[in-house]
Amino acid sequence: MIPDKSPRVVELAARLRDFMEAHVYPNEARFFREAEELGPFQVYPVIEELKPKARAAGLWNLFLPESDRGAGLTNVEYGHLCEIMGRSLLAPEVFNCNAPDTGNMEVLERYGTDAHKRQWLEPLLAGDIRSCFAMTEPAVASSDATNIEAEIRREGEEYVINAHKWYTTGASNPACKICIFMGKTDPQNSDRHKQQSMILVPMDAPGVTVTRSLPVFGYYGVPDRASEVLFENVRVPASNMLLGEGRGFEIAQGRLGPGRIHHCMRSIGMAERMLEQMVDRALQRVAFGKPVADQGVTRERIAEARIMIDQCRLLTLHAAHKMDTVGNKEARAEIAMIKIAVPNMLCKVSDWAIQVFGGGGTGNDFGTAIAYAIARVLRLADGPDEVHRDQLARLEIKKRKGLNHPGWTPMVTARGLPG
Structure with missing residues (x-):
């Protein structure tokens, strides 16, 4: 049985609705205009103006269950609030509850080291940076993720990464500083589900190139900024591996x-x-x-x-x-x-x-x-x-x-x- 809304959720929902009426809906036209005029490789001023207001209103990082870094809400509790935010394509990023950052922050919280959390999770939670998630590839049917051909090769205390990715959400945003990258560390493993690993790749690492933004039915940059990214002999420290090889x-x-x-x-x-x-x-x-x-x-x-x-x-x-x-x-x-x-x-x-x-x-x-x-x-x-x-x-x-x-x-x- 689905539990009733807790008093805290009822109160947060009311505050969210008030914020949406006061700040989000009136700025939607501006949001779409800025996205169209500035393009997918720019930060949109309207979002940066509204983020501090949402944070000051206590409507920030409402996701992240089972963690003291977020609001401490269950999936059901957050679901009620997520529905309210979903009414506008502008809203999720304003509240720091947007994809792919929420998923990436959850990965860092659950599987990252203390060093990963200091370097990447904390600025993501603060809304100072954004992130992307690189999984899909143009050369293979990525609906079967075991097809992914991206190479993650160990060389001493580094991993060398080579791949052609696309529909990498968030990559064209200049605030995007870190990528969670999925590729193969052990392509010969008889268990096809243990060939893959996930590793952290800084977007400013030599060899990372966002080649283009991909339109979705003609819409560039709203809201996901789907992008094509090349990784050419990108070197990252071995400590950037998440959880361990083969656990992607x-x-x-x-x-x-x-x-x-x-x-x-x-x-x-x-x-x-x-x-x-x-x-x-x-x-x-x-x-x-x-x-x-x-x-x-x-x-x-x-x-x-x-x-x-x-x-x-x-x-x-x-x-x-x-x-x-x-x-x-x-x-x-x-x-x-x-x-x-x-x-x-x-x-x-x-x-x-x-x-x-x-x-x-x-x-x-x-x-x-x-x-x-x-x-x-x-x-x-x-x-x-x-x-x-x-x-x-x-x-x-x-x-x-x-x-x-x-x-x-x-x-x-x-x-x-x-x-």
């Missing part, structure tokens, strides 16, 4: 579980906003002699959107509760379910919102197009739908195979089985 998949599972909860709760917040805009627009516009809100197809979509959003919220909070109570590994089926269900839901709700707005919904005036674009990206980010469906099916089959029964037991009707 172990770290990835620890990192991606909470990250998927965050993505899903933010997506639910965006879906709520799309539904609100769809209803408001339908009430304002008249077609064929009556408001669009009185058209049967519009009402059907509004009703379906409400059902889908609430279903996804409950499913996501259930997954978060299971993570809190039995751990990420035991919650992997629930995490897979939300990663499939929520982005598809946001895609559908955003698409319906676009229909209500008409041609204007496909442009940049109302936020519907970028909501759809982000939702579509999330069907690939942190693992595509197909991978999660396959994992979920495997878990269901394994569960059924584990039962002690003689075999298939059909449901027999009053007439019995057909002849």
Whole structure:
């Protein structure tokens, strides 16, 4: 059973909503304008202006469960707050709760040494720097992460890194100072899940080049700054290895579980906003002699959107509760379910919102197009739908195979089985 909201969460949620109304929503147009005019290789002034205000309001680093460095909230508690922040693409970074920094900070907190934490975690928590996560590669199908070909080779007290990465979130931001890099240290290992390691790579290390920013459905830099990065004979100290050679998949599972909860709760917040805009627009516009809100197809979509959003919220909070109570590994089926269900839901709700707005919904005036674009990206980010469906099916089959029964037991009707 999902626990009720604690008094602390209720209070934080109220403060978050007030901050969003006072500072975030009024600055969204400026945020998009700066992103368009300055491009993906610049820091956007609006974000830097709002960060100190969020910090002064005590709305900073709300993530990071099981740590005294964050707010000390559970995944369920943070999920409620994450939904509120997800209503705006500007908001997460303002509160220092944005991807990929949250996931990277969790990795450093769980698996980093004291030296790693001093050098990288503390400035990330302070919002002084940003980070990126390099996993996906253009040359291979990275949905199967064992395909990754990036080389991490030991030479004395250093590792030498060679790779071509892309969709490296955050890399084009000039504030990005550290990369968590996934590659192979033992490509001949018979266990394909022990070939990979994760290592810290400073972005100013010789041989690291951000070659270009990658548009996502034409949007540069908002909000993820997807980038292509070359690593050419990059040398880093051996002490930069996280947890040890061959433990990259172990770290990835620890990192991606909470990250998927965050993505899903933010997506639910965006879906709520799309539904609100769809209803408001339908009430304002008249077609064929009556408001669009009185058209049967519009009402059907509004009703379906409400059902889908609430279903996804409950499913996501259930997954978060299971993570809190039995751990990420035991919650992997629930995490897979939300990663499939929520982005598809946001895609559908955003698409319906676009229909209500008409041609204007496909442009940049109302936020519907970028909501759809982000939702579509999330069907690939942190693992595509197909991978999660396959994992979920495997878990269901394994569960059924584990039962002690003689075999298939059909449901027999009053007439019995057909002849």
